[in-house]
Each structure stands twice: as C-alpha cells, then as structure tokens.
Amino acid sequence: QVQLQESGPGLVTPSETLSLTCTVSGYSIKNDNYWAWIRQSPGKGLEWIASVYHSGRRAYHPSLTSRISISVDTSKNLFSLNLTSVTAADTAVYFCARTLGLVINYFDYWGQGTLVTVSS
Amino acid sequence: QSVLTQPSSVSGAPGQRVTISCNGSSSNIGAGYDVHWYQQLPGTAPKLLIYVNKNRPSGVPARFSGSKSGTSAALAITGLQVEDEADYYCQSYDSGLSASVFGSGTMVTVL
Numbered sequence: 352q353v354q355l356q357e358s359g360p361g362l363v364t365p366s367e368t369l370s371l372t373c374t375v376s377g378y379s380i381k382n383d384n385y386w387a388w389i390r391q392s393p394g395k396g397l398e399w400i401a402s403v404y405h406s407g408r409r410a411y412h413p414s415l416t417s418r419i420s421i422s423v424d425t426s427k428n429l430f431s432l433n434l435t436s437v438t439a440a441d442t443a444v445y446f447c448a449r450t451l452g453l454v455i456n457y458f459d460y461w462g463q464g465t466l467v468t469v470s471s
Numbered sequence: 472q473s474v475l476t477q478p479s480s481v482s483g484a485p486g487q488r489v490t491i492s493c494n495g496s497s498s499n500i501g502a503g504y505d506v507h508w509y510q511q512l513p514g515t516a517p518k519l520l521i522y523v524n525k526n527r528p529s530g531v532p533a534r535f536s537g538s539k540s541g542t543s544a545a546l547a548i549t550g551l552q553v554e555d556e557a558d559y560y561c562q563s564y565d566s567g568l569s570a571s572v573f574g575s576g577t578m579v580t581v582l
Contacts, residue, residue, distance in 0.1 A: 396575050397560055398573065413570060454571050455505075457522045
C-alpha cells in the first residue's frame, strides 16, 4: 500500500526558507508516477504548488516560480520542497501526494499533511 | 479566487440526493480537461472520490457519481448518509494559468 509522510519544521520565521520532505513507503518513487505538493491555508481551499518526476522533470505553480524548488532523492525514496522568503501568507497545511501527470492529472494517494506556521 | 466555482454549502436529509456543481470556463473544463473530485473529512487529508469525470476508485460507494458537460461538472450523492458530511472539492487543469486548479470547496451537511 502506498503511504506518504510529510516531515519538517512546524514553525518558520518570516523571510526564511520553508523546507519539507515527503517519505514514500510501500512503493518505489522511481515507478511511472509523479509526486506533488499541495497546500491548504487555514479555513481555505486547496492549492497545487509543485510536481516532480523521478528523472527530475518538474513543474511549479506560476505564482510561486521565483520562490519554489522541488527535488527527488531516489536513493531514499523521498521528495522535498523548498519555499524561500516566506510570509504569513505561506502559513498552511502542506500535503504531499502521488499523481499520474506533471500538471494534468489527479492525486490518488495523499500524506496526512503537516501544518507550517510562518511567524516570528 | 478559484477559477472553479462551487456552492459554499449544500445540505440534505439522510437518504436524499444532493448535487454539487463545479463551474469553470473555456480555459479549463470547457477546454476538455478532465474533472476529479475529492472528499475531505474534518482534520484529514483529501481523498480521491471521482477521477476522470465519472470513475470511482476501488472502495468508493456507488452512491457517489460524477458528470461533466460543457464548462461545468457535477458530483451527485444519492442516498445521503451521515458519514458523507464533509468538504468536497473539484479539480481540473487551467491552460490560462498553466496549473492544476481546485474548486472553492463545498461543505455538505446532513440534516
């Protein structure tokens, strides 16, 4: 069974970098799937922010391109997210998920999510 | 503001049928991009409910069904049950944004 688990600091200082990791278990990250990050601000809806393939091919939400990077570590079966220059607007629950396409497709397995608060 | 518009809430009595609309435009649903639906119970991650407009993943009850027409899509729940009380989101791709997009979300309340 595919399982995803997010990890990272729950509190980030404004202007610093948010770094999260998603560890995949029960499934090889090198299989023919893409891997994504989605966030949900408190009381708000869902927002796709980035996707990556094990080869390194990646896509970012256009509004975040200047601040975001996503990478994959096939040796550890995980992928990661870095978001620089964070503000309070980046406070959200961050989910990692499996998807079948870089941008055009659905998300069939999700992690439980991790709350990241941006505050001094 | 999401490019996919959903009603903020719908409600129904147990056993009734409720429908959630997902209204898009010519750059997303109307352009032929598929629509997918998710159920999010309080405090949990979203769960894939319908994929590629009308398909149910294994384990999803048959009372959930999806449809798509023109620039809109819909999720129907027939025989509403107490455990269906949750938030529901549609999702598609928008060529104008070059991004996967989610609807604004609909809270379903079982009266």
